[in-house]
Amino acid sequence: LARNCSEDGQEPVPVYFIAVESLNMDQSADNSRSQSLIRVRSILKRVVSIAVIAVAIWNIQAFTTTVLKLPSRDVNNAVNVEKDWMPIRKQLGIEGYTIGELGLITPESLRNEPPSAAENAQYIELTFASIPLHLVRSKLDTPFVLADFTRARAELPPGLIPYVDPGNGLLLLKNANKQ
Amino acid sequence: MTESAAALLGLAFLIMILIGYFSSTLILSDQVSKKLTWALSPALGMGICSFIFLVFRRPMFTVELMLLALTFTAWLRKWKRSEAKVGSGNPLIPASAAWLIGALAWVTLASVIWIDKGPFGEWDGWAIWSSHARYLYRAGPVWQQYIVNSAHPDYPLLQPAATARLWRYLGTDISEPAGVEAVLITISGVLVLAAGLWELRRSSLSFLIPMLLVGTPFYWTLGVWQYADLPLSVYILITLVLIYLYWERRLVPHLLLAAGFAAGCAAATKNEGLLFALVISFALLIQMVLKPVKGAARHLAMFFVGLLPWVATTLYFKLAVGAPSDIVNNRASGELLAKILDTQRYVQIGSAFLSGFGTFGRWAFGPWIVLCAFVLTWGINRRYLRSGGWIVTASAVMMMGIGYFAVYVISPLSLDYHLSTSLDRLMMHLWPSVLLLAGLAVETEPARRT
Numbered sequence: 127l128a129r130n131c132s133e134d135g136q137e138p139v140p141v142y143f144i145a146v147e148s149l150n151m152d153q154s155a156d157n158s159r160s161q162s163l164i165r166v167r168s169i170l171k172r173v174v175s176i177a178v179i180a181v182a183i184w185n186i187q188a189f190t191t192t193v194l195k196l197p198s199r200d201v202n203n204a205v206n207v208e209k210d211w212m213p214i215r216k217q218l219g220i221e222g223y224t225i226g227e228l229g230l231i232t233p234e235s236l237r238n239e240p241p242s243a244a245e246n247a248q249y250i251e252l253t254f255a256s257i258p259l260h261l262v263r264s265k266l267d268t269p270f271v272l273a274d275f276t277r278a279r280a281e282l283p284p285g286l287i288p289y290v291d292p293g294n295g296l297l298l299l300k301n302a303n304k305q
Numbered sequence: 306m307t308e309s310a311a312a313l314l315g316l317a318f319l320i321m322i323l324i325g326y327f328s329s330t331l332i333l334s335d336q337v338s339k340k341l342t343w344a345l346s347p348a349l350g351m352g353i354c355s356f357i358f359l360v361f362r363r364p365m366f367t368v369e370l371m372l373l374a375l376t377f378t379a380w381l382r383k384w385k386r387s388e389a390k391v392g393s394g395n396p397l398i399p400a401s402a403a404w405l406i407g408a409l410a411w412v413t414l415a416s417v418i419w420i421d422k423g424p425f426g427e428w429d430g431w432a433i434w435s436s437h438a439r440y441l442y443r444a445g446p447v448w449q450q451y452i453v454n455s456a457h458p459d460y461p462l463l464q465p466a467a468t469a470r471l472w473r474y475l476g477t478d479i480s481e482p483a484g485v486e487a488v489l490i491t492i493s494g495v496l497v498l499a500a501g502l503w504e505l506r507r508s509s510l511s512f513l514i515p516m517l518l519v520g521t522p523f524y525w526t527l528g529v530w531q532y533a534d535l536p537l538s539v540y541i542l543i544t545l546v547l548i549y550l551y552w553e554r555r556l557v558p559h560l561l562l563a564a565g566f567a568a569g570c571a572a573a574t575k576n577e578g579l580l581f582a583l584v585i586s587f588a589l590l591i592q593m594v595l596k597p598v599k600g601a602a603r604h605l606a607m608f609f610v611g612l613l614p615w616v617a618t619t620l621y622f623k624l625a626v627g628a629p630s631d632i633v634n635n636r637a638s639g640e641l642l643a644k645i646l647d648t649q650r651y652v653q654i655g656s657a658f659l660s661g662f663g664t665f666g667r668w669a670f671g672p673w674i675v676l677c678a679f680v681l682t683w684g685i686n687r688r689y690l691r692s693g694g695w696i697v698t699a700s701a702v703m704m705m706g707i708g709y710f711a712v713y714v715i716s717p718l719s720l721d722y723h724l725s726t727s728l729d730r731l732m733m734h735l736w737p738s739v740l741l742l743a744g745l746a747v748e749t750e751p752a753r754r755t
Binding site: 170175179182183184188189190204205208224250253254257258 | 401404408412416418419422424425431432435436439440443444447451454455456480509513516517519520521522525526666668669670672675678679682683
């Protein structure tokens with residue numbers, strides 16, 4: 127066994143003792159390093175967790191702001207078209223005309239002009255409101271015809287008699303030739 | 306909405322959720338916790354009830370009540386048997402769950418306010434989905450004849466049927482039920498993500514990761530807009546959670562039966578869901594061929610049994626109505642080939658995908674930095690990544706992404722228009738599933754009450 131003298135000149139200490147001692151010291155240094163790494167990681171995890179919650183709350187706050195800024199139901203187009211359509215739907219129900227084709231005329235269609243973007247949007251909204259009736263543009267030979275005069279009034283074609291006028295621009299016309 | 310209408314609406318939802326709960330409990334046996342079963346109930350219940358509405362129509366109430374009575378009786382017998390066995394082994398729920406519940410309550414309240422202000426939702430919500438619901442409800446038995454007059458009459462009918470079912474309960478087609486149902490499914494998606502992660506990992510991250518979904522404004526917006534993209538994303542998530550559980554829970558085939566049904570619901574929600582049904586079937590098949598498991602054929606058969614009812618109904622509807630699809634119909638092979646060979650399209654789609662990643666959630670503050678920090682801090686567990694569950698679910702998500710890319714390549718619409726009007730919604734289909742995969746990939750530690 128290789129031997130070594132201790133610093134104070136007393137009993138020599140075997141080299142392997144020194145090696146084990148230094149190994150233990152290395153190990154405890156490693157342990158404390160890994161302990162501090164674990165601690166750092168744990169702190170990081172906590173920080174990231176807080177960041178996740180903070181980001182979520184930030185986005186939730188943005189969503190809430192959007193909701194609060196939305197206009198009220200009274201200015202919602204789909205809601206208003208639905209409301210305007212209701213008296214006509216009721217009358218058609220009384221007449222027993224709840225399914226099939228329903229002609230649609232507008233000032234533009236009566237002048238043979240192509241539909242504007244606003245007219246197209248109104249057509250889709252009216253189509254939704256009048257389901258399961260099928261709104262057919264410029265068709266005048268159905269038993270009832272809907273006149274969409276919400277943007278402007280126009281002269282009625284011959285043979286179409288005003289039947290229901292709720293006063294909101296929509297007009298249900300009866301086809302005199304189809305009754 | 307009147308008080309009596311609200312009460313009837315509550316009853317309709319209660320029956321739907323209970324049918325979902327009892328059926329899930331019976332199918333999933335003792336393989337999943339009550340938390341996850343409850344989380345799955347609204348979406349699976351909606352799938353079952355919509356199917357009953359479409360297939361049975363007139364005796365809908367009778368069929369629903371009979372199914373409820375049957376599943377309840379079976380559940381009761383099972384519950385009595387298992388009651389003695391149940392211990393008090395519930396692990397502690399971490400404090401992050403309280404944050405999640407609080408955030409969820411807050412966003413739900415905001416969504417309800419939104420529905421009150423815009424009860425019909427956004428353009429596609431009423432022009433497509435509520436329109437189809439109105440045909441189902443108002444046109445009675447001749448709805449197939451008239452639905453062709455609507456926009457995109459080829460779109461699958463799960464969501465419209467769910468809305469029409471609610472109107473049957475109320476006896477009138479008021480505007481609010483569709484929005485309330487959409488919010489319920491939106492909440493259910495968050496709960497499935499949280500309960501799924503908790504079921505699989507029992508870690509505090511189970512409630513942290515879903516915070517990122519709650520904090521995705523576009524997820525909630527799609528819900529209140531009443532777009533079918535939202536239920537689709539929830540059905541995709543449910544399918545993946547159940548398939549993951551199948552691989553982790555000793556390959557119990559009943560889990561695949563439920564997963565198949567959820568995939569079928571996805572197929573019946575949007576056309577993209579049909580792609581998902583195809584992709585997930587393929588991913589399962591490939592995984593079972595590459596790593597054969599005992600009874601693989603029987604297990605796969607269970608998946609397809611679950612998948613069949615909705616896929617068959619949807620395909621029948623498409624054939625019976627014969628409505629044209631804007632992606633598939635009237636396409637010339639020459640035009641398709643020219644688009645496939647046009648490299649400029651790939652570049653344009655690729656760059657749209659890249660920029661879309663950062664913005665599709667319409668975040669005020671993007672979650673990507675914290676998500677990356679989360680993955681780096683927790684660390685990836687390679688053992689998890691090599692598991693059958695992770696491979697199947699991740700490959701399904703990747704294939705969906707590739708599939709969406711391919712659809713843009715051959716799209717008949719103007720590419721600019723198509724990308725700008727749909728890419729964020731398509732990404733949202735996969736976002737909850739991506740969060741699930743992130744939560745399932747990282748190293749976990751047992752939950753502590755903090």
